Amino acid sequence: MSxxxxxxxxxxxxxxxLQQRLTARGVRDPLLIGIHSGGVWVAERLxxxxxxxxxxxxxxxxxxxxxxxxxxxxPAVRPSQLPTxxxxxxxxxxxxxxxxxxxxxxxxxxxxDYGRPASVLLAVLVDRGGRELPINADVxxxxxDLAPDEQVKLTGPVPLGLSVKRGG
Amino acid sequence: xxxxxxxxxxxxxxxHFLSIEGLKRALLVEILDLAESFAGVxxxxxxxxxxxxxxxxxxxxxxxxTRTRTTFELAAKRLSADxxxxxxxxxxxxxxxxxxxxxxxxxxxxxxMFVVRHAESGAAHFIAANVAPHVxxxxxxxxxxxxxxxxxxxxxxxxxxxxxxxxxxxAIVGDILHSRVARSxxxxxxxxxxxxxxxxxxxxxxxxxxxxxxxxVFHDLRAGLKGADVVIALRxxxxxxxxxxxxxxxxxFQLYGLTEDKLAAAKPDAxxxxxxxxxxxVEIASSVADGPQSVIxxxxxxxxxxxxxxxxxxxxxxxxxxxxAA
Numbered sequence: 001m002s003x004x005x006x007x008x009x010x011x012x013x014x015x016x017x018l019q020q021r022l023t024a025r026g027v028r029d030p031l032l033i034g035i036h037s038g039g040v041w042v043a044e045r046l047x048x049x050x051x052x053x054x055x056x057x058x059x060x061x062x063x064x065x066x067x068x069x070x071x072x073x074x075p076a077v078r079p080s081q082l083p084t085x086x087x088x089x090x091x092x093x094x095x096x097x098x099x100x101x102x103x104x105x106x107x108x109x110x111x112x113d114y115g116r117p118a119s120v121l122l123a124v125l126v127d128r129g130g131r132e133l134p135i136n137a138d139v140x141x142x143x144x145d146l147a148p149d150e151q152v153k154l155t156g157p158v159p160l161g162l163s164v165k166r167g168g
Numbered sequence: 169x170x171x172x173x174x175x176x177x178x179x180x181x182x183x184h185f186l187s188i189e190g191l192k193r194a195l196l197v198e199i200l201d202l203a204e205s206f207a208g209v210x211x212x213x214x215x216x217x218x219x220x221x222x223x224x225x226x227x228x229x230x231x232x233x234t235r236t237r238t239t240f241e242l243a244a245k246r247l248s249a250d251x252x253x254x255x256x257x258x259x260x261x262x263x264x265x266x267x268x269x270x271x272x273x274x275x276x277x278x279x280x281m282f283v284v285r286h287a288e289s290g291a292a293h294f295i296a297a298n299v300a301p302h303v304x305x306x307x308x309x310x311x312x313x314x315x316x317x318x319x320x321x322x323x324x325x326x327x328x329x330x331x332x333x334x335x336x337x338x339a340i341v342g343d344i345l346h347s348r349v350a351r352s353x354x355x356x357x358x359x360x361x362x363x364x365x366x367x368x369x370x371x372x373x374x375x376x377x378x379x380x381x382x383x384x385v386f387h388d389l390r391a392g393l394k395g396a397d398v399v400i401a402l403r404x405x406x407x408x409x410x411x412x413x414x415x416x417x418x419x420x421f422q423l424y425g426l427t428e429d430k431l432a433a434a435k436p437d438a439x440x441x442x443x444x445x446x447x448x449x450v451e452i453a454s455s456v457a458d459g460p461q462s463v464i465x466x467x468x469x470x471x472x473x474x475x476x477x478x479x480x481x482x483x484x485x486x487x488x489x490x491x492x493a494a
Contacts, residue, residue, distance in 0.1 A: 060205065063480075064218060068484060073202070073480055075198060079204055114214075
C-alpha cells in the first residue's frame with residue numbers, strides 16, 4: 001500500500017512561513033543547510049523560493065550518528081560541505097522527515113564542530129511525530145500521523161514526491 | 169569449514185585490515201571514498217568526529233616508526249578514540265613475555281583495536297587470528313610483507329591528483345626486495361586497474377618472479393620512467409640488507425637516484441611520491457623531493473584521512489551476539 005503526494009504546495013507554504021519568521025527575527029542573510037539526501041533536496045527548493053544568493057550547505061551526519069556501534073558506518077557517506085564559517089550565522093537547518101529527532105541532534109552536534117552559530121531554525125517537510133528527544137521544528141510542511149510500522153519517504157530529486165509505505 | 173578471507177566478516181565487510189591482497193576493487197574504492205569524507209573533518213573548527221568515542225586503540229609497535237605511528241595516533245584521536253602507544257621492543261618482550269601473553273593482557277584492559285607494526289612478515293595476521301572476536305587489527309607494516317594503509321594513502325593521493333586509475337602508468341623505483349610498501353602498492357594498483365605497473369631497480373633488489381604479480385621489470389631507470397604518470401621512489405632499506413647487495417650508496421644514486429634529469433623521461437605532469445623517510449642523495453635528489461612534481465607531503469596529510477577511514481570501517485563491524493565463532 002503506497003500513497004503519493006506532490007510537495008510543491010507544501011514547499012510554497014514552508015517558504016512563506018520561513019520568510020515570515022526570518023523577517024520577524026530581523027535575519028536577512030540566513031545560511032540554509034540541508035541534511036543528506038532528502039533534506040538537501042528540500043533545502044535546494046527553499047533556497048530557490050527564498051531567492052538566496054549564498055550557496056547551500058550540505059551536511060552528512062553519518063559520523064555523528066548515535067547508532068554507529070549498533071549498525072556500523074553508512075557506506076554511502078559523503079563529505080559535508082559548509083560554504084563559509086558558521087560562526088555568528090543564522091542557520092536554517094532543513095530535513096525531509098522529522099521522526100525521532102536523533103538526526104537533528106547529530107546535525108546540531110556537527111554544526112557546532114564547525115563553529116558557533118548565532119541561531120538555528122529547523123524546517124522540515126514532514127513531521128510524522130514519534131519523537132524520542134526534546135526537538136521540535138519551527139517550520140513544518142505537513143503533519144502526518146503514522147504508525148510505527150509505516151514509513152514516509154521523500155522521492156526525488158526531480159520531481160519531489162512523498163510516498164508512505166507500510167512495513168519494511 | 170568455509171575458507172574465507174579473515175579480514176572480512178560474514179557480510180564481506182572489513183573486520184581487520186591486514187593486506188590489500190584478496191580485497192576486491194569495490195572495497196578499496198569504499199575506503200578511498202570514505203577517506204574523502206574524513207578529509208573534510210580537518211576543515212572543521214573542532215577537528216574531531218565522535219564516531220569512536222569510548223573506544224580504545226592500541227598502537228602496538230614492535231619496530232620503530234615516527235610518521236606511521238603519529239598519523240595513526242592522530243587519526244584515532246580525530247575519531248575521538250583513546251589511544252595507547254606501546255613500544256614493545258623496549259618493554260615486555262625484553263622481559264621474556266610472549267606475544268600472546270602481551271595480547272591477552274591488553275585485551276584484559278578492554279582494548280578494541282590493535283594497530284600493529286612488526287619486523288616479522290605475518291605478525292599482524294597471527295595477532296588477528298588470536299584476538300577476541302570484538303577486537304580489530306590493522307597492519308601498520310609487517311616485515312617485507314605488507315603495509316596496506318600506506319598503499320591506500322598512496323592510492324588516495326594518486327586519485328586526488330590524477331582522477332582515474334585506468335589510464336595510468338605507475339613506476340615504482342628502488343629497493344623492491346625489502347619493501348612491504350611496494351608489495352601493497354602493486355596489489356592496490358592492479359586491483360584498482362591501472363594500465364601498467366613497472367618496477368625499476370638493480371637485479372639484486374628486485375624479488376624473483378615479481379612479474380607474477382602483474383608488473384613489468386626494468387633495470388634501466390630512464391627506460392622504466394618513459395611515459396610514466398606516477399613515479400614512486402622507495403627508501404633504500406640498509407637496515408634490512410644482509411650481504412653485499414649494492415656496491416655503494418653513491419653508485420646507487422648514480423644509477424637509480426631520482427634526479428630532475430632522469431625524471432624528465434617521465435610525462436611532464438608526472439607526480440613523484442615517496443613513502444618516507446627519504447634518504448636525500450641516495451634514492452632521490454633534494455631538488456626532486458622538494459620540487460614542483462613532488463606530492464610527498466600531501467601523502468603524509470592524506471595518511472590521516474585514510475587511516476581514519478580504515479579504523480572506522482573495521483570498528484563499525486561489530487559481532488552481534490552470535491559472532492563468537494571459534
